[in-house]
Amino acid sequence: MIAKTKAIKDVYKLTRALPTRNFVNPKYVYISITNARCNKAEIYVKPGDKVKCCQIIGKRDGGFFEQNIYSTVSGTVIGNEKHYHRSGKEIEYLKIENNYKDDMADTIYERTDEEISKLTKDDMTQIIKDTSLVGLGGSSFPTYVKFQTKDKIDTILINGIECEPYLTTDHRIMLEFTHEIISGLKYAMQAFGAKRGVICFKKKYEDLEELWKAVLKSYPYDNISYCKVGNFYPQGWEVEMIKSATGIVVKHGTLPAKYGIMDFNVSTCLGIWRAIKHNEPVIERNITITGDGIVLPQNFRVRVGTSFRDLLPLVGGYTPGDKKVFIMGGPMMGVTPSTDDVILTRTVTSIIILNEHEYKEEPCVRCGSCVYSCPVGLLPVQIMNAVKAMDKERMLALKCNECIECGLCTYSCTSKIHVTDYIRRAKLLTKVMKK
Amino acid sequence: MEFIIEKAPHLRRRSSATRMMSSVLLALLPSVIFSFVVYGLQALKVVGISVLTMVIAEVVFVGLRNMGPYDGVKRTFSEKLKKSYAKFSITNIVSPLVSAVIFAMIMPASASWYQILISALFGIIVGKLLFGGLGQNIFNPAAVGRVFAMLCFNATWTYSGNNLFDVVAGGTPLTQLDTSLLNTGNYSLYNLFMGFYPGTIGETSALCILIGLVILLATRVADFRTMLSAFITFVILILFAGLALNAPNLMQYILYHVLSGGFLFGMTFMITDPVTTPITKPGRVIYGVLFSCVTILIRLFGAYPEGVAYAILIGNVFVPVIDYYKWSTNKYHYKHLIVVVLLIAIVTTFIFAAL
Numbered sequence: 001m002i003a004k005t006k007a008i009k010d011v012y013k014l015t016r017a018l019p020t021r022n023f024v025n026p027k028y029v030y031i032s033i034t035n036a037r038c039n040k041a042e043i044y045v046k047p048g049d050k051v052k053c054c055q056i057i058g059k060r061d062g063g064f065f066e067q068n069i070y071s072t073v074s075g076t077v078i079g080n081e082k083h084y085h086r087s088g089k090e091i092e093y094l095k096i097e098n099n100y101k102d103d104m105a106d107t108i109y110e111r112t113d114e115e116i117s118k119l120t121k122d123d124m125t126q127i128i129k130d131t132s133l134v135g136l137g138g139s140s141f142p143t144y145v146k147f148q149t150k151d152k153i154d155t156i157l158i159n160g161i162e163c164e165p166y167l168t169t170d171h172r173i174m175l176e177f178t179h180e181i182i183s184g185l186k187y188a189m190q191a192f193g194a195k196r197g198v199i200c201f202k203k204k205y206e207d208l209e210e211l212w213k214a215v216l217k218s219y220p221y222d223n224i225s226y227c228k229v230g231n232f233y234p235q236g237w238e239v240e241m242i243k244s245a246t247g248i249v250v251k252h253g254t255l256p257a258k259y260g261i262m263d264f265n266v267s268t269c270l271g272i273w274r275a276i277k278h279n280e281p282v283i284e285r286n287i288t289i290t291g292d293g294i295v296l297p298q299n300f301r302v303r304v305g306t307s308f309r310d311l312l313p314l315v316g317g318y319t320p321g322d323k324k325v326f327i328m329g330g331p332m333m334g335v336t337p338s339t340d341d342v343i344l345t346r347t348v349t350s351i352i353i354l355n356e357h358e359y360k361e362e363p364c365v366r367c368g369s370c371v372y373s374c375p376v377g378l379l380p381v382q383i384m385n386a387v388k389a390m391d392k393e394r395m396l397a398l399k400c401n402e403c404i405e406c407g408l409c410t411y412s413c414t415s416k417i418h419v420t421d422y423i424r425r426a427k428l429l430t431k432v433m434k435k
Numbered sequence: 436m437e438f439i440i441e442k443a444p445h446l447r448r449r450s451s452a453t454r455m456m457s458s459v460l461l462a463l464l465p466s467v468i469f470s471f472v473v474y475g476l477q478a479l480k481v482v483g484i485s486v487l488t489m490v491i492a493e494v495v496f497v498g499l500r501n502m503g504p505y506d507g508v509k510r511t512f513s514e515k516l517k518k519s520y521a522k523f524s525i526t527n528i529v530s531p532l533v534s535a536v537i538f539a540m541i542m543p544a545s546a547s548w549y550q551i552l553i554s555a556l557f558g559i560i561v562g563k564l565l566f567g568g569l570g571q572n573i574f575n576p577a578a579v580g581r582v583f584a585m586l587c588f589n590a591t592w593t594y595s596g597n598n599l600f601d602v603v604a605g606g607t608p609l610t611q612l613d614t615s616l617l618n619t620g621n622y623s624l625y626n627l628f629m630g631f632y633p634g635t636i637g638e639t640s641a642l643c644i645l646i647g648l649v650i651l652l653a654t655r656v657a658d659f660r661t662m663l664s665a666f667i668t669f670v671i672l673i674l675f676a677g678l679a680l681n682a683p684n685l686m687q688y689i690l691y692h693v694l695s696g697g698f699l700f701g702m703t704f705m706i707t708d709p710v711t712t713p714i715t716k717p718g719r720v721i722y723g724v725l726f727s728c729v730t731i732l733i734r735l736f737g738a739y740p741e742g743v744a745y746a747i748l749i750g751n752v753f754v755p756v757i758d759y760y761k762w763s764t765n766k767y768h769y770k771h772l773i774v775v776v777l778l779i780a781i782v783t784t785f786i787f788a789a790l
Contacts, residue, residue, distance in 0.1 A: 001450040002709065003655045008446060165446070323437050325445055332444040339438060356439060362452040362526050363570035368658070368714040369448075371765050381714055382760055394760050407444030415452045415570075421442050 004372040005412040006232045008165045008332065014290045014297040015168045020176060022301050023314060024284055025100055029073050029305030030083055030093035030343045031057070037140070038062030041069065043094065047079040051096060054280055055105040058094075065142055067132035071096055072283040072304045074103040083307070084342040086328050088335040093343060096305075108280050116276060121147065121191040124276060131275040133282065137170075137236075137265030138329060140347040143272070146264075149257040153192040157245055157263040158185055160201040160208070161229060163236035164330030167350050169286040170266045172299045174201070174208055177270050178215050184264075184273030186222055192262060196223045199266075200245050202235065203228035233332065234375055234406045238263050252376075252402045267349075282346045289315050293324045293353030304346045312340070323356035332407040362415035370409035370419050376402050380409035384422040392433045400426035452569075455656050456529045462650035463536050463704065465643035470540065470636035477544040478636045482536065484548055488555040489535035489576075490528060496564045497527045530569045531559060537704050538577040540637025541697060541744065542584065543592045550591075554584035573754065575711045578747040585744065624687065627694040638700035648703045657707035660716055664723030665702050668779060669693065672731045675783050679790040698730060701743035706750065713757040715764060717771040721757055724775050726750045728782045736789060 033041045038060035045057045051071040058069035078095040085091045119127075129144035137159065158181065162170040174181065185197045201208045212226040229235055229244040239250045241263065248259045256263060264272065267285065274280045283304055290297035295316025302311070318324060327334040328342060331352055344351075370380040379398055386394040400423055409419035470478035501519035510518065538558055542551060558580020563572040622632045630640025638644070651657040673692045674685070682688040693699065706712065706726050713722050729749045733742025757763070762770075 001448070001455060001655045002658050005448060318436060323439055325441065326438045327443075327445055329443075331446050334443055334445065336438065336440050336442075336445070338440050340436070352445075354445065357445075359447050360451075360524070362524070363568070365452045365455070365570050365709050366712070366714050367452075367455070367709040368719075371714050372716070374765070377765055379715065379760075379763060379765065382758070382763065386760070397760050405443075411444050411446055412448050414450050414455055416447055418442065420444065424442075 001414055002367045002369055002372070003412075005369070005408055008233045008411065014166070015288050015299050016171060018168075018297070018299050020172050020286060020299045020301050021314070023306065023311060024301060024303045025073075025098060026303055026306045026310050027098055028078070028307070028310075029071075029096050029098060029303055030081065030307060031069060031071065031096065031305050032085060032343065032345055033058065033069070033080070033092045033094055034060065035085065035091075035140070035345070036087040036089075037065040038067070043069070045077050045094075047077050049077045051075065051077060052103045052105040054108050054283060056107075064145065067134070067142065068130065068281075069094075070132070070281040070283070072281075073098040074101050075099040084337045084339055086335070086342070086345055086348050088328075088337050093305075108278055110278055111276065116187065117190070119190070119276070121193075124187065124191045127279065128272065128275050131279065131281040133268065133271045133275050134347065135265060136267035136271055136282065136285065136347060136349075138333075138347055138349050143264070143268060146257075146262065147191060149255070149262070151255075151257040152260055153257060153262045154195045154260045155246060155262070156185060156188050156192065156194045156197045157241060157261060158197065158199040158266055158269050159236060159238070159241055159263055160199060160266040161236040161241060163202070163233045164332050165233075166290050166352050167288050167330055168290075168299060169288050169349050171205065171208070172288075173266050173270060173286050174199075175211060178211060180273045181266055181269050182215070182219060182222075182224060183277065184269040184271070185224060187276045188262070188264065188269070188272055189222075194262070196225065198245055199224070199226045200229050200241055201226070202231050204231045233408065234404070237375065237404060237406065240375060252399075285344075285346055285348075287344060287348060288350040289353075290350065291327075291353040293319055293321070293326075293355050295319055302344055304344070306344045308340055308342045308344060308351060311344075318353065319355070321355055325354040325356065327352040327354065332411065333405060359416040361417055364415055364417055367414045369412040369414055373408045373412040375406060375408065376404060378403060378423075380419045380423060383426050384417070384419055387422045387426045387429065390429070390433070392430055395426045395430050400430060403427065453524075453526050453529050455654075456526070456533050458650065458654040458656045459533050459704070460529070460536065461654075462647035462656070463533075463540065463637075465646045466540055466637040466640060466700070467536065469630060469640045469643045470544075473630070474544040474636050478539075480548060481542050481544060481546065481551055481636055482539040484551045485539040485542070485555040485580075486532060486535040488552050489531040489538070489559045492556060492559045493527060493531035493564065493568070494523075496560075497523065497568065500568070526569065531563075534559060534563065534576040538580045540700065540704075541577065541581050541635045543635050545592045546584065546588065547591075550584060550588045554580045554587075557583040570710055572710060574751045575705055575708055575747050578705060578744045578751075581744040582748060585739070622695075624690055624694065627691065632695070634695075635697065638697040641694050641699050644699045644703050651703065651707065657703070658709075658712070658719050661706050661712060661719045661723040661726075662702055664720040664775075665706060665727045666693075666723075668724045668727035669698060669702075669731065671779065672727065672782055672786065676731070676735055676786050676790060679787050692734070696734070696741045697743035701726070701730070701747060705743070705747050711747075711751050711754060713754050713763075715758070717765070717767050718754075718757040718763065721771060721774055721778075722750055722754065724778050725753060728778050731782055732785065735786065 040061040043058040053074040055071050056068045057071045075097045080092050081095045083093050125144050125147040133143040135141040160170050160174050227245045271282050287300050383398045383400045403423045407420050498519045501522045558576045562574045562576035562579030566572040628641045673689050677685045677688040726746050729746035730742045
């Protein structure tokens with residue numbers, strides 16, 4: 001089939017309309033000591049210590065990415081345990097037993113609106129740095145770094161597009177934390193001195209349009225609007241979103257801030273609200289657990305650090321069949337750990353469990369679907385041939401490093417070739433190869 | 436419970452190369468039926484021999500290739516066969532089938548069985564298998580076979596119809612056209628459209644080809660860009676030729692050229708073969724323009740009345756150049772327009788200078 005892939009078929013509209021189930025009090029939580037960006041950390045507590053909820057229990061070192069580690073429940077520290085992380089690696093976690101009291105640390109207090117209106121951008125940056133907020137859409141990029149930009153920002157975009165199929169967390173967050181998101185957006189607009197805020201979502205979701213139409217009537221003087229963007233994948237990529245919402249094309253290698261635009265995911269926006277209003281880190285998050293490999297697909301609100309195995313009974317266990325594909329993140333960009341012993345850290349947006357599938361690879365017939373589909377405008381099949389020929393010069397000339405690994409080339413391949421993987425290899429080879 | 440490790444993305448679009456080729460076969464069906472109706476057993480002979488030849492050649496080749504090099508384990512012949520045929524897939528049958536049917540459609544009914552056999556073998560072996568099989572070939576195997584046949588056996592053929600239309604020995608209407616360019620031939624446009632004129636077995640009926648074209652576009656197997664650019668270029672250039680010749684009925688002259696010969700068939704089934712076309716949108720447009728330019732040059736100035744097969748091979752030669760990584764891009768650029776205009780301008784100059 002020679003055609004551009006516009007949208008990925010939402011094969012299972014499983015959890016779109018389902019309410020969020022709370023599962024915020026697990027028996028144990030597991031706090032990751034290191035993560036993908038910080039491989040060293042210092043822990044201030046030892047086994048047996050009593051900790052309070054939102055208490056600082058350590059610090060991850062990583063230069064730029066340095067952040068405090070918070071306890072997400074109140075209770076007793078048990079010790080270290082190894083589990084799998086979102087990145088697919090096995091790392092050390094600090095196990096904390098929950099005493100179900102939710103004793104809040106002393107640092108948590110509610111700022112009055114008056115206090116907040118006096119906060120400057122630097123104050124907010126500091127608060128966000130202290131509460132170690134990161135991009136919750138999956139990037140886990142520290143939000144305070146975005147706040148430090150020197151460029152003049154006039155538009156703030158809130159990304160509620162969630163372009164990957166299956167995922168419904170952002171959708172549910174928008175429905176359930178509407179006013180908090182608007183407050184978070186207002187704080188961000190105050191910090192940057194931005195003139196307008198725009199909330200972006202897919203135009204096919206009429207419920208969201210109704211929602212924002214109704215809610216924004218209550219905020220007539222804040223210059224907040226909503227914008228319906230396309231239904232295609234990867235509309236949630238910031239470059240595509242900015243193009244659809246404002247018409248500005250962000251060139252590769254430049255940040256949106258250069259064009260006066262700042263964008264946050266809705267979950268991050270909620271995090272900003274929580275940090276500024278309550279001085280509180282992210283201790284809970286929304287997550288979708290779905291796919292045809294489990295019995296009851298659900299939306300959950302979970303405590304950060306919950307083990308997936310604790311959630312398994314709530315989704316009714318696995319469907320019959322021995323082999324499953326267990327995906328952390330979206331089905332287009334997520335990773336597959338070799339076990340279900342994973343911890344839901346704050347950047348896990350979803351768990352998707354699919355039944356075993358087999359894709360039979362055929363020879364490339366040069367149909368050009370990958371070329372037509374590539375949102376960056378690369379030539380994936382040419383890069384693949386360059387990798388096969390081990391031609392570094394050609395890989396660089398074909399700009400393989402601009403690839404965002406959205407996976408569309410593999411998805412649309414007529415012959416079911418894993419083109420994206422070749423491009424990942426090209427990226428690696430251009431770094432490793434000498435000539 | 437076992438968890439499979441695989442790399443993202445975890446979903447695939449529902450399509451396959453085999454399904455794509457099956458759609459081409461479906462699109463070819465009207466032309467095949469037409470040839471059976473008009474030429475009867477003769478058409479069956481042409482299609483049958485070329486299908487058998489090409490499929491067997493490909494199966495043997497793929498079987499040998501799947502055996503692989505000596506890997507340290509001694510096997511008996513039957514074990515080798517088992518190993519090799521375990522890797523077989525339906526693609527290995529469908530792919531030569533498409534080439535074979537296209538090749539049969541552009542052969543005349545009067546070709547004898549050994550001519551078809553030799554040409555089909557040459558087409559599939561030299562045009563495809565020597566390059567490494569499906570996806571690796573530079574030339575369209577059907578066009579290679581046809582050109583080989585045309586060079587070796589042309590003099591022995593007569594293009595004749597059955598009792599459905601008048602028998603004219605010795606040439607297609609384009610041959611007449613070639614000798615008396617101002618005369619628009621002895622066949623009415625209706626006959627040309629329906630296919631009731633002498634020619635090869637499958638390419639005469641514009642109606643059947645158009646049905647195939649609709650099927651190809653509906654199943655999204657062929658890229659409309661190549662077809663459209665080829666068609667528009669062809670019409671423009673023939674218009675210029677008509678003007679240069681002061682043809683009395685310009686409209687009829689254009690239609691005559693479009694409907695007769697292998698142009699429509701080549702445009703629909705041969706230049707849209709994805710393996711031998713460029714992979715980018717502008718590349719495909721340029722390829723279509725190039726195809727039409729060469730076809731026109733051969734038709735108007737060449738020794739052969741019919742240049743489609745040659746034009747395809749010449750176009751194929753330029754595909755690696757069009758796809759060269761230093762300038763290949765999927766975005767339209769004014770430079771692409773320059774190339775297209777230049778190509779058309781060169782041929783136009785030829786037309787006005789020589790006619």
